Amino acid sequence: MNHPIKKNIYKKRSWEKTFCDHATAPDPIIGKRLPSLKDGSEDTITRNAPAMILFLADRNGEDIQEDIHIAASFGLLAAHALGLGSSIMDIIHPAIEKKKELRKMFHVSDDQEVVASMILGIRNINIRKE
Numbered sequence: 001m002n003h004p005i006k007k008n009i010y011k012k013r014s015w016e017k018t019f020c021d022h023a024t025a026p027d028p029i030i031g032k033r034l035p036s037l038k039d040g041s042e043d044t045i046t047r048n049a050p051a052m053i054l055f056l057a058d059r060n061g062e063d064i065q066e067d068i069h070i071a072a073s074f075g076l077l078a079a080h081a082l083g084l085g086s087s088i089m090d091i092i093h094p095a096i097e098k099k100k101e102l103r104k105m106f107h108v109s110d111d112q113e114v115v116a117s118m119i120l121g122i123r124n125i126n127i128r129k130e
Helices: 004-023 027-038 065-081 092-098 100-105
Strands: 051-058 084-088 112-122
Touching: 051 065, 051 092, 065 084, 065 112, 092 100, 092 112
Parallel strands: none
Antiparallel strands: 051 112, 084 112
């Protein structure tokens, strides 16, 4: 980070990531979906999944986001191999990052960053018999 060109590139990359995170904040989407969640008519966020895995990183450590996304991909494959349905949910981890109440609910400490989330459940497949 002592090299001025590398430092500027890193700053630009970090700023773009932060800008994208704020530009695609989940609040408007969640706001539209909350009425159906509250009245119990439909769960359009977690799809009534009975389990969720959060992928965390040390906030003060190295940038391992790419590694976490690879780990989440392996999680999807492992779930499929076990006959489970799974999906990466891009709307959940930014919401947990932004809201202290959610961080507390999911037991995420202040020195951790939620990088990805995956929901898991039993697949509901209707097989036609012919």
